[in-house]
Amino acid sequence: TRFDKNEQPFLMKMDTTNSGGFDTIYYFERGKLASSTRDTDENGEVNVWQKYKNDTPVEQKVDEDEDGKFERIVLYDSEGLPGKSSHDLDNDGKMETFRFYQKGEIKKQQKDINLDGRMDSVTIFKDAQPIDQKKDSNLDGEFDIFTTFKQGKPFILNKDTNFDGKLDVFSRFDKTGLVKKIKEDTRHSGQID
Numbered sequence: 001t002r003f004d005k006n007e008q009p010f011l012m013k014m015d016t017t018n019s020g021g022f023d024t025i026y027y028f029e030r031g032k033l034a035s036s037t038r039d040t041d042e043n044g045e046v047n048v049w050q051k052y053k054n055d056t057p058v059e060q061k062v063d064e065d066e067d068g069k070f071e072r073i074v075l076y077d078s079e080g081l082p083g084k085s086s087h088d089l090d091n092d093g094k095m096e097t098f099r100f101y102q103k104g105e106i107k108k109q110q111k112d113i114n115l116d117g118r119m120d121s122v123t124i125f126k127d128a129q130p131i132d133q134k135k136d137s138n139l140d141g142e143f144d145i146f147t148t149f150k151q152g153k154p155f156i157l158n159k160d161t162n163f164d165g166k167l168d169v170f171s172r173f174d175k176t177g178l179v180k181k182i183k184e185d186t187r188h189s190g191q192i193d
Contacts, residue, residue, distance in 0.1 A: 006031075017042065056080035069093040079103075114139050138163055153177030162188055 002011040008031030013022040019042060026036045033055045038048035045066045051059045057080050062072040071091065077083040081104030086095040094115055100108040105128055111121040118141050123133040129152040134143040144160040146167075154177050159169040168185040170192075183192045 065091065067091075077101075150175070164188065166190070 001009050001013075004010045009028045010031075011028065012026040014024045014026070015022055016024050016038075021042055023040070023042050024036060024038045027034050033052045035052060036050045037046040038050075039046050040048060043066075047063045047066050049061045050057055056078070057076045059076065060072075060074040061070045062074075063069065064071045069088070071088045072085060073095070074085040075083050082099075082101045084101065085099045087097040087099070088095050089097050096112050096115060098110045098112075099106055100110075106125045108125065109121075109123045110119040112118065113120045116139075118136075120136040120139055121133065122143075123130050125131065130149045132149070133145075133147040135145040135147075136143050137145050140163065142163070142165065144163055146158045147154055148156040153175070154171075154173045157171040157173070158167045159171075160167050161169055166188070168188055170183040171179060172181040174180045185192055187193060
């Protein structure tokens with residue numbers, strides 16, 4: 001730890017992995033934690049940046065593959081718990097997955113797979129487990145697959161396979177998430193056949 005002329009810390013280096021090298025650096029302003037950087041794979045390249053306010057995290061940016069583009073950005077609430085996060089899960093340099101949290105627990109996830117500004121998948125969570133999901137499988141702007149979950153596993157799945165706005169495949173699953181029964185309207189007449 002290094003101190004300024006007022007004997008307040010302005011820099012702290014830590015070896016959080018006991019490897020013998022400093023992998024985390026904390027920066028202070030007027031004795032208060034302001035930001036930090038971390039080199040998680042200890043190759044000499046920083047890949048995690050974090051900002052703080054009143055010693056509480058407010059933002060974290062992560063570049064896991066160290067290509068100069070962030071794969072994850074987390075914004076924290078006033079209690080220092082995750083509030084919203086953006087993710088680039090396919091590593092194309094663009095954020096397509098967005099997660100929303102309440103008291104640090106995930107409540108909703110949205111995905112814009114084709115990056116057209118419309119969400120192609122929306123999943124609702126309760127107790128960190130998915131309970132409902134709707135998907136736009138053909139990316140036409142209309143949801144056509146609807147799934148209800150029980151204990152994190154699919155329980156009911158309904159589809160509009162010909163994209164006419166009417167559901168025509170109805171699947172039920174057992175408690176392990178395996179298909180139990182499927183009903184279909186193969187002629188798209190409004191009747192199960």
